[in-house]
Amino acid sequence: MSDEDATxxxxxxxxxxxxxxxxxxxxxxxxxxxxxxxNDPVDAEDIAQDCFLAAFRNLASFDPAVGTFSVWLxxxxxxxxxxxxxxxxxxxxxxxxxxxxxxxxxxxxxxxEWQHRFDLALSSLPIEQRTAFxxxxxxxxxxxxxxxxxxxxxxxxxxxxxxxxxxxxxxLAITECEQ
Amino acid sequence: MSVNEPYDNWLRMRRCETPRPDFPDRILAxxxxxxxxxxxxxxxxxxxxxxxxxxxxxFLLSAAGAALVLRVIGAxxxxxxY
Numbered sequence: 001m002s003d004e005d006a007t008x009x010x011x012x013x014x015x016x017x018x019x020x021x022x023x024x025x026x027x028x029x030x031x032x033x034x035x036x037x038x039n040d041p042v043d044a045e046d047i048a049q050d051c052f053l054a055a056f057r058n059l060a061s062f063d064p065a066v067g068t069f070s071v072w073l074x075x076x077x078x079x080x081x082x083x084x085x086x087x088x089x090x091x092x093x094x095x096x097x098x099x100x101x102x103x104x105x106x107x108x109x110x111x112x113e114w115q116h117r118f119d120l121a122l123s124s125l126p127i128e129q130r131t132a133f134x135x136x137x138x139x140x141x142x143x144x145x146x147x148x149x150x151x152x153x154x155x156x157x158x159x160x161x162x163x164x165x166x167x168x169x170x171x172l173a174i175t176e177c178e179q
Numbered sequence: 180m181s182v183n184e185p186y187d188n189w190l191r192m193r194r195c196e197t198p199r200p201d202f203p204d205r206i207l208a209x210x211x212x213x214x215x216x217x218x219x220x221x222x223x224x225x226x227x228x229x230x231x232x233x234x235x236x237x238f239l240l241s242a243a244g245a246a247l248v249l250r251v252i253g254a255x256x257x258x259x260x261y
Contacts (some may be wrong), residue, residue, distance in 0.1 A: 023206050027198055028196070039192045
C-alpha cells in the first residue's frame with residue numbers, strides 16, 4: 001500500500017488531520033489548473049478550497065481500482081471550474097484579448113505584459129482545449145492521464161492540445177508580422 | 180532572443196504558482212468546523228430519540244392525534260374542493 005493509500009484510509013477512518021498531507025501534496029496542481037481555467041487568482045483559490053472540501057466529503061466514493069487519487073481530484077477541479085464559468089456573466093467585447101507583442105527579456109515590465117496577454121490568449125480558448133493544454137504543458141501529465149481526466153479518447157486529447165497550440169501560435173505569428 | 184523565450188518564462192512562472200501559504204490551515208479549519216457541526220446535529224438527534232423513548236406514550240398519542248386530525252381534514256376537503 002502506498003503512502004497516499006494509507007493517508008486516504010486514515011482520513012476515511014476519521015482522522016481529519018491526515019487530510020493535510022493530501023492538501024499539501026496537491027494544492028499546487030489543483031490551484032494551477034483552476035487558475036488556468038478561471039484566469040483569476042482569487043477565484044481560483046476559492047475553487048481550489050471548494051474542491052478539497054468536496055474531495056473530503058466524497059472520499060468514500062473514490063475507488064482506487066478506477067483511477068488514481070490525482071485523476072479523481074482533477075475531475076472534481078474540472079467540473080467545479082466549468083460550473084463556475086457557467087455562472088459567470090458573458091464576456092464583454094472589452095475582455096477580448098488583443099494580439100500580443102514580443103519584447104526583449106531585459107524589459108521586465110514588457111515581459112510581465114507579454115505574460116498577461118498570453119494568459120488572456122489562453123483564456124480565450126475553448127475550455128476543453130484550455131484544460132488539456134494546461135494539464136499537458138504546465139502539469140506535464142501524460143496524454144493518457146489527461147484522457148482519463150477528461151473522459152475522452154486519447155486522439156481527442158491530442159487534437160485538443162494541437163488545436164490549442166495552433167491557435168496560440170497564430171496569435172504569435174500575427175505579433176511577429178506586426179513587428 | 181529565441182521566439183520561445185517569453186513562453187518558457189511564462190511556463191516557468193506558472194509551474195511555480197501555489198495558493199497562499201495558509202491554504203492547508205484554512206482547509207483544515209473548515210473541515211474541523213464542519214465536523215463540529217455534524218457532531219452537534221448527531222447530539223440533537225440523539226436527544227430527540229431519547230425523549231421519544233422516554234415519553235413514547237405521549238409521543239404515540241400525539242402522533243395518533245395528528246393522524247386523526249389529518250384524516251378529518253382530508254374527509255372534510257371533499258366538501259371544499261377549492
